Amino acid sequence: MIHAILDMGMAKKMSEAKQEIPFWLKDNFAPVFEETSTTELKVVGQIPRELNGRLLRNGANPKSGWSDHWFLGDGMLHGVEIRDGNANWYKNRYVKTPMFLDPNSDVMSSLGDMSRSTANTHVIHHAGKIMALEEGHWPFIIDDQLETIGPNNYEGKLKGSMTAHPKICPETGELLAFGYSMTPPYLTYLRISASGKLVQIEPISVKGATMIHDFNVTRDHVIFMDLPAVWNLEGMAETGLPVLWDESYGARLGVMPRDGGDQDITWYEIDPCYVFHPLNSYEDGEKIIIDVCRMDDTMKPGSSSPPLLFRWVIDRSKGTVTETQLDDRMADFPRVCDSKVGLKHQYGYCAAFAPSKPFADGFLKYDLEKNNSAFHNLRGGQGSEPVFVKNPEDELEDSGWILSYVFRPETETSEIVILNAQEFEEEPVARIQLPVRVPAGFHGNWVPDGY
Numbered sequence: 001m002i003h004a005i006l007d008m009g010m011a012k013k014m015s016e017a018k019q020e021i022p023f024w025l026k027d028n029f030a031p032v033f034e035e036t037s038t039t040e041l042k043v044v045g046q047i048p049r050e051l052n053g054r055l056l057r058n059g060a061n062p063k064s065g066w067s068d069h070w071f072l073g074d075g076m077l078h079g080v081e082i083r084d085g086n087a088n089w090y091k092n093r094y095v096k097t098p099m100f101l102d103p104n105s106d107v108m109s110s111l112g113d114m115s116r117s118t119a120n121t122h123v124i125h126h127a128g129k130i131m132a133l134e135e136g137h138w139p140f141i142i143d144d145q146l147e148t149i150g151p152n153n154y155e156g157k158l159k160g161s162m163t164a165h166p167k168i169c170p171e172t173g174e175l176l177a178f179g180y181s182m183t184p185p186y187l188t189y190l191r192i193s194a195s196g197k198l199v200q201i202e203p204i205s206v207k208g209a210t211m212i213h214d215f216n217v218t219r220d221h222v223i224f225m226d227l228p229a230v231w232n233l234e235g236m237a238e239t240g241l242p243v244l245w246d247e248s249y250g251a252r253l254g255v256m257p258r259d260g261g262d263q264d265i266t267w268y269e270i271d272p273c274y275v276f277h278p279l280n281s282y283e284d285g286e287k288i289i290i291d292v293c294r295m296d297d298t299m300k301p302g303s304s305s306p307p308l309l310f311r312w313v314i315d316r317s318k319g320t321v322t323e324t325q326l327d328d329r330m331a332d333f334p335r336v337c338d339s340k341v342g343l344k345h346q347y348g349y350c351a352a353f354a355p356s357k358p359f360a361d362g363f364l365k366y367d368l369e370k371n372n373s374a375f376h377n378l379r380g381g382q383g384s385e386p387v388f389v390k391n392p393e394d395e396l397e398d399s400g401w402i403l404s405y406v407f408r409p410e411t412e413t414s415e416i417v418i419l420n421a422q423e424f425e426e427e428p429v430a431r432i433q434l435p436v437r438v439p440a441g442f443h444g445n446w447v448p449d450g451y
């Protein structure tokens with residue numbers, strides 16, 4: 001039945017698209033349709049015994065076989081449980097939201113109904129809940145076996161959407177977030193306590209409705225990125241999303257105290273650009289340092305601007321922002337140690353994209369104090385976001401492991417690669433080989449036992 005739907009949908013869309021299959025529907029981006037549970041996992045090497053939990057990853061996996069944009073497919077979670085040096089199971093499950101369960105779902109039907117999430121972008125844990133996130137809707141709670149429990153609207157207080165990239169403060173345990181909307185208020189700040197209560201909802205004044213994928217936090221501030229990817233229904237025909245690049249909108253960074261409001265924001269003009277993902281940000285006296293994967297533009301028909309690592313320095317005493325390119329390699333899906341979120345970091349990890357390819361052929365480890373980097377070559381493998389998991393028994397910031405789902409084209413199966421982050425260019429310490437393919441996706445996290 002699924003394949004019949006796939007065939008019909010694909011046939012229709014392929015004729016519309018002159019037989020062109022976009023990158024997000026072919027090769028390892030092609031969706032899988034089977035929900036698998038297996039304990040048949042082969043481990044090469046030795047899984048560190050300090051790793052006890054599960055590596056979860058989310059991604060767009062359209063149940064119909066077709067989506068008009070990479071971002072629009074139904075969410076599918078992949079997970080592997082690791083304990084005592086063993087890999088216990090692999091599972092994949094669709095996130096069963098009303099959007100998924102509706103046989104006639106499309107992107108326009110999801111606008112404005114906060115329960116109609118694809119829940120396809122990220123998966124986090126906070127206040128004892130694992131949540132699948134997508135930026136236009138409510139979070140969806142799942143259990144540690146990847147089964148969907150239901151939406152989390154924070155006891156009815158969350159009326160609008162919540163970003164897929166909230167930040168957990170390592171010092172207070174708060175979840176700092178925002179939501180954006182096509183209608184006023186276009187941007188809303190959200191602060192959630194360590195116990196999972198939505199304690200602050202703050203409308204933020206911006207000129208118009210834009211796509212705001214992520215933001216930044218420091219010990220004392222949040223920093224919004226008000227960038228010119230502007231909501232425009234005409235974008236559906238051009239980009240597959242109701243968003244278009246419009247440089248006339250301008251570009252600004254808004255610095256606000258974490259418990260402040262609209263009246264407390266200072267805005268700083270910057271050159272037009274787009275940032276899907278910051279690496280991290282922190283305060284240094286009157287300065288705020290923000291490392292970002294910066295693109296010259298996005299949602300601009302005919303343009304494909306690569307993400308490159310940049311550093312913004314906001315000097316609050318001078319009212320200026322300086323911008324410095326740190327690397328010329330295409331890098332995105334940045335991560336830092338969770339205990340450094342909002343605090344000064346020395347190290348950052350990115351997926352390094354192969355030239356002219358939509359997948360990572362390796363990982364980068366940046367040492368931002370020594371201004372150097374290391375490259376881990378996946379030797380033909382196609383990597384996803386490198387998740388850093390701290391070794392709880394060592395203080396050093398980079399003492400831990402990089403975990404990532406990697407596709408191996410030669411076997412058309414996937415594996416989890418585990419690198420020693422301090423021996424970054426060396427062979428993985430372990431590879432957990434899965435009997436199935438995990439399609440290229442978006443973001444994920446390590447969820448430790450006892451979360």
Ligand SMILES: [Fe+2]
Binds near residue numbers: 165277
């Ligand atoms: Fe993202």
